[in-house]
Amino acid sequence: MKLWRTPLDAEKVRVPHGVVSVIIERCKGCSFCVEYCPRDVLIISRNFNKKGYHYPEVVSEGLCVDCNLCEDICPEFAIYSDPVENTPAPATKENT
Amino acid sequence: MSEQAVLTGEHFMTGDEAAAEGGLAAGCRFFGGYPITPATEVTEVMAKRLPGVGGVFIQMEDEMASMNTLLGAAWGGMKSMTSTSGPGFSLMMENLGLGIITETPCVLVNVQRGGPSTGLPTLVGQQDMMQAKWGSHGDYEIIALAPSSPQEAFDFTIHAFNFSEQYRLPVLLMMDESVGHMFEKVVIPKAEDIKLVPRRITKDKPADYLPFKPDDDLVPPMIEFGEGYRVHITGLTHDEKGYPVINAEAQQPLVRRLCEKITKNADKIYMYDERELDDAEVVVISYGITARIAQQVVNECRAEGKKVGHLRLITCWPFPEPIVRKLADRIKGFVVPEINLGQMSLEVERVAGRGIPTICVPNAGGEVHNPEDIHAVIREVLK
Amino acid sequence: MSTAPAKAAPVERKELHHPKDTMLREDRLPHIWCPTCGIGTAVSCFVEALRETNIPEEKVAVVSGIGCTGRVAGYVNLDSFHTTHGRAIPFATGLALAKPDMKVVVFSGDGDLVAIGGNHIINAARRNMNITVICINNFIYGMTGGQCASTTPQIAKTSTTPTGNTDYPFNVPYLMDACGATYIARWTVLHIRRLKKAMGEALNKKGFSFIEVIAPCATLYARRNRLGTGFDLMKFYHDNSEIQHGADTKMVDIGFQEKIICGKFVDIDKPTFLERYRGETNGGGK
Structure with missing residues (x-):
């Protein structure tokens, strides 16, 4: 995530970290999760599920901030993120 | 909640009024209605009487709505009833079918007038008898009772409620304008002398309950919404779980059972x-x-x-x-x-x-x- | 849109349980809605909103009519009833009166609620019946193959308006406002956070609350009007939605591919039908 300036409390705020899971067989390939993920964690897989849809795939696990947007916007109840406890703040794009 | 639900004693009343009193005596506590001659008096008695016995009366915007409120109230655990005449009866046919397929107990009073269409609002007819049997689309069996006097309007409304609970379906009281508007002596017995069939509530726990798994007499036990059973009830063809299943394998047993729960129990239903x-x-x-x-x-x-x-x-x-x-x-x-x-x-x-x-x-x-x-x-x- | 590298990633097929599954009829998923249909997202927001309200789940019922959105009742793991076309609100009325301790939610489509069920929705709002109505508006009859609805904007093509709709559509929030609804909001399914918040507010509201949810119908509305995919409609919502809380509902009508004004338009309090009927407040009743 690009920031205009470093927030004053950046040191104190611990950015949450999440792990994304995809229930592949429920996906109908709408791509909402891929497009609206604020951290670009997901891409469209080249693989098909049983129904012939390209489902999302996690490419940048470490970037997920467990915002649940993919979970809420998914019309198929096919994707969700779980918070990861006790992990250091994930690396931002700037310092990777 | 201070008035008597069962007006024990001798009365001089019309068939319409007697049907309303019969409903109250049978435990009806919900009435969704729409005014129509010659059935309006049933609605009026219920409007006056229900608040006093802890019930709810609502005048709906049309008869399709009235019929559906009965189904909603029934799944909310209440005994529910409405009254109408020819044109309104036609409008109720849509959701009579919903009541049949969802096996919802309730009672409809049809005070028949001359038809077709608006016909003779104030004059007698018995022209809805076949509509009572065949009026809603699809195959089904129905129970319809015809009273010949205000006393029977009272008695048969109670029978109608009992049949509706026993066999889980909307039951019709096919009155006619003459009986509906006729004043006669009506004797209302003591509350404890009125035999009532209670709702067939399941004994199963929510995890085991299948809403459309019938007992031996082909009638499935019911539940009430809001009690943790989390049922899904649909007007679509469904399986025993209540889930929609759109194929012949589900349709054949369901429609046959809906008919057979009446035809195979008919010996216990016939009254003449x-x-x-x-x-x-x-x-x-x-x-x-x-x-x-x-x-x-x-x-x-x-x-x-x-x-x-x-x-x-x-x-x-x-x-x-x-x-x-x-x-x-x-x-x-x-x-x-x-x-x-x-x-x-x-x-x-x-x-x-x-x-x-x-x-x-x-x-x-x-x-x-x-x-x-x-x-x-x-x-x-x-x- | 980025795509995966050429090498095929191994497919992981372990047993996964979505956190919303407990509130869904998991055994019926995947649901029947088309890819990019917005109804699923609205249901997702609804179950999350419901969870956040702390209303006991067994005290919530969902009632639907007929149509694509009519299938919502069959997917939520709550007491649910799938009525005939247009009659969800009268059923909900009967249920809400019989079980005043329950929260009865009507979840249905624009055709079901404001066309065939129009008489019911205006009267339920007028009575201030204690129900929450969530109206998915996709501007078209989806289940039957894309016919013109009473919400289809002028110009828009449907299977029954092949040269473009000439009728004036309903401005649904204005209609509900005129009927006295106590809570009126409109969001698109792109506004997931705001939609969820609005659903929570509506669920906690006593009286007739109404939310119009603008949702994409890619298969019929977008295709017939050459608007691209459901995702293109989401992008359109992103670029053309304008949030105006408290907007005059008269001004929030939706033209074909024109600005969509979203927000919470009405939030007032007045006695419900049952409160007036039981004489618990002024306003008549016994």
């Missing part, structure tokens, strides 16, 4: 009144207000020494086939006066067969039969 049938050569079959005229004719015939009997239908549906078939084997003919141009007479003819005549005494409505018209047909058959 037999008068002087033992030696009868001609039997008059009638119902509702027409039965009172028919009985007068039968009495006159007997006084003249003619062997005429009277079978008065109380359950028009299911049609009491066994008694009609038994009579058909030994009498000379049936005479069926009714305030339509031949509806239940078709059913009599179907059951009696072609061996003996079944003659309808038709009447297009607006007035009851002239006894002489019935008499003339009886003389013809006896010839």
Whole structure:
């Protein structure tokens, strides 16, 4: 995530970290999760599920901030993120 | 909540009022209605009486809505009822079907007037008898009772509620304008003397409960919403779990069971009144207000020494086939006066067969039969 | 849109349980809605909103009518009833009166609620019946194959308006406002956070609350009007939605591919039908 300036409390705020899971067989390939993920964690897989849809795939696990947007916007109840406890703040794009 | 639900004692009231009191005595605590002549008085009594007994009355925007509120209230655990007449009855047909397929107990009072369409709002008819059986689309069986007096309007409304709970379906009280507007003595018994069939609530726990898994008598036990059962009830063809299943494998057993829960239990449902049938050569079959005229004719015939009997239908549906078939084997003919141009007479003819005549005494409505018209047909058959 | 590298990633097929599954009829998923249909997202927001309200789940019922959105009742793991076309609100009325301790939610489509069920929705709002109505508006009859609805914007093509709709569509929030609804909001399914918040507010509201949810119908509305995919409609919502809380509902009508004004338009309090009926407040009743 690009920031205009470093927030004053950046040191104190611990950015949450999440792990994304995809229930592949429920996906109908709408791509909402891929497009609206604020951290670009997901891409469209080249693989098909049983129904012939390209489902999302996690490419940048470490970037997920467990915002649940993919979970809420998914019309198929096919994707969700779980918070990861006790992990250091994930690396931002700037310092990777 | 301070008034008496059961007005024990002797009253002078109309059939419409008696039907409303019958509903209250049967435990009805929800009424969703829409005014229509000649059934409005049922609605008015309920509007006045229900708040006092802890119930709810609501006047809906139309009859489709009224019918649906009954289903909602029934799944909310209440006994529910509405009243209407011809045009409103037509509008209720849509959700009568929903009540049938979702197996929802409730009672509809149809105070019949002359039709078709707006027809004769203030005058008598018995022209909805076939609509009662076939009015909603799809195959189904129904229970319909026809009272001949305000006392019966009271009594049969209670029967209607009991049947609706026992067999889980909407039950029809097919009254007519004459009975609905007729003032007569009505005796209301003590509350403890009124036999009521309670709702068939399941004993299963939520995890085990299947909303459409029938008992041995083909009727599934029910639940009430808001009790943690998390059921899904749909007007689509469904499986025992209540889930929509759109194929012949689900349709065949469901529709057959919906019909068979009535046809296979019909012996326990049939109600009729037999008068002087033992030696009868001609039997008059009638119902509702027409039965009172028919009985007068039968009495006159007997006084003249003619062997005429009277079978008065109380359950028009299911049609009491066994008694009609038994009579058909030994009498000379049936005479069926009714305030339509031949509806239940078709059913009599179907059951009696072609061996003996079944003659309808038709009447297009607006007035009851002239006894002489019935008499003339009886003389013809006896010839 | 980025795509995966050429090498095929191994497919992981372990047993996964979505956190919303407990509130869904998991055994009926995947649901019948088309890819990019917005109804699923609205249901997702609804179950999340419901969870956040702390209303006991067994005290919530969902009632639907007929149509694509009519299938919602069959997917939520709550007491649910799938009525005939247009009649969800009268059923909900009966249920809400019989069970005043329950929260009865009507979840249905624009055709079901404001066309065939129009008489019911205006009267339920007028009575201030204690129900929450969530109306998915996709501007078209989806289940039957894309016919013109009473919400289809002028110009828009449907299977029954092949040269473009000439009728004036309903401005649904204005209609509800005129009927006296106590809570009226409109969001698109792109506004997931705001939609969820609005659903929570509506669920906690006593009286007739109404939310119009603008949702994409890619298969019929977008295709017939050459608007691209459901995702293109989401992008359109992103670029053309304008949030105006408290907007005059008269001004929030939706033209074909024109600005969609979203927000919470009405939030007032007045006695419900049952409160007036039981004489618990002024306003008549026994």
